[in-house]
Amino acid sequence: MRAPFLIDCDTGIDDAIALSYLACRADVEVAGIVSTGGNVPAATVHRNNLVLTGLLGLEVPVALGADRPLVEPPMFADDTHGPAGLGHAVLPDPVRAEDPRRGAQLWIDLARERPGELTGLVLGPHTNLALALELEPELPRLLRRLHVMGGSIHHRGNTGPTSEWNIAVDPEAAQRVLAAFATAPRRPVLGALQATERIVFSATQLERLEQLAERSPHPVARILADAVRFYFEFHRADGFGWMAHVHDPLVTAHAVTGDFAGTRPLAVDVELAGTLTRGQTVGDELGRWGREPTVDLLAEVRPAEFVEHLLSTLEAGLG
Numbered sequence: 001m002r003a004p005f006l007i008d009c010d011t012g013i014d015d016a017i018a019l020s021y022l023a024c025r026a027d028v029e030v031a032g033i034v035s036t037g038g039n040v041p042a043a044t045v046h047r048n049n050l051v052l053t054g055l056l057g058l059e060v061p062v063a064l065g066a067d068r069p070l071v072e073p074p075m076f077a078d079d080t081h082g083p084a085g086l087g088h089a090v091l092p093d094p095v096r097a098e099d100p101r102r103g104a105q106l107w108i109d110l111a112r113e114r115p116g117e118l119t120g121l122v123l124g125p126h127t128n129l130a131l132a133l134e135l136e137p138e139l140p141r142l143l144r145r146l147h148v149m150g151g152s153i154h155h156r157g158n159t160g161p162t163s164e165w166n167i168a169v170d171p172e173a174a175q176r177v178l179a180a181f182a183t184a185p186r187r188p189v190l191g192a193l194q195a196t197e198r199i200v201f202s203a204t205q206l207e208r209l210e211q212l213a214e215r216s217p218h219p220v221a222r223i224l225a226d227a228v229r230f231y232f233e234f235h236r237a238d239g240f241g242w243m244a245h246v247h248d249p250l251v252t253a254h255a256v257t258g259d260f261a262g263t264r265p266l267a268v269d270v271e272l273a274g275t276l277t278r279g280q281t282v283g284d285e286l287g288r289w290g291r292e293p294t295v296d297l298l299a300e301v302r303p304a305e306f307v308e309h310l311l312s313t314l315e316a317g318l319g
């Protein structure tokens with residue numbers, strides 16, 4: 001029995017690692033993918049997702065999302081992920097056709113087809129899930145559970161001084177999604193920056209990816225090595241040294257296995273009005289809002305164990 005997942009992502013270097021990881025797992029069924037604009041424009045994300053699903057053998061619907069956030073103009077992170085989203089990787093042309101539905105509709109259709117079964121995994125901005133909620137407010141009760149990479153709780157931002165990328169791109173969408181899923185039967189799991197930044201690839205992991213690309217005929221092995229090398233160059237230019245924070249795969253692997261981190265309940269909301277702090281995720285540790293917890297926050301990450309798990313899964317699946 002494979003667990004079905006819908007992945008909404010802005011591929012993106014670490015998104016590509018997460019998709020590859022999912023394709024390597026025998027216990028996962030990738031049921032569909034929504035291409036959300038974020039790291040690069042939605043059309044470029046979509047192309048990356050169509051190419052990667054083709055190369056990974058994932059015969060699943062890939063649906064294009066909206067081309068802009070709910071309120072503000074789009075912004076992109078080509079300094080972080082490269083102009084085409086996958087760093088130095090050179091992609092072949094896609095051979096797979098896109099799904100004709102819009103991204104929001106794919107959320108709704110897959111959730112209705114399999115009520116209570118589908119796990120939602122958001123690895124980019126929340127735009128398309130927020131649009132889906134407008135059309136189907138029952139989504140929080142139709143999904144098995146929602147897992148999100150986003151936000152930064154009591155930690156600096158990586159986009160604004162206090163804001164994390166996936167929330168900063170579309171704060172209104174993130175705020176609506178968190179509010180709606182606060183009523184879900186199972187709280188959403190939020191993997192925020194203070195947890196995901198514990199996952200650091202060093203020269204050792206880059207070398208392992210490079211060795212995999214050299215010995216394996218699988219084209220995705222070369223794509224990942226060339227993409228991650230660009231990610232290292234960005235992190236060095238940003239002052240972090242020769243390394244890379246690898247966010248999305250931790251949230252993904254935790255959603256699949258329940259392993260590599262614990263969780264703790266917390267009421268979290270998104271700052272929409274702050275002149276300096278728009279897009280910040282605020283966690284209410286002392287219950288000052290008088291609200292029930294809205295998320296299960298990833299905590300107590302086991303980075304070494306996880307990094308080994310991730311690399312060995314990719315080596316086994318793409319080797």
Ligand code: BDR
Binds near residue numbers: 149158
């Ligand atoms: C998040 O932002 C994106 O650039 C990454 O893919 C990840 O989802 C980290 O802040």
Ligand code: CA
Binds near residue numbers: 010124248
């Ligand atoms: Ca992402």
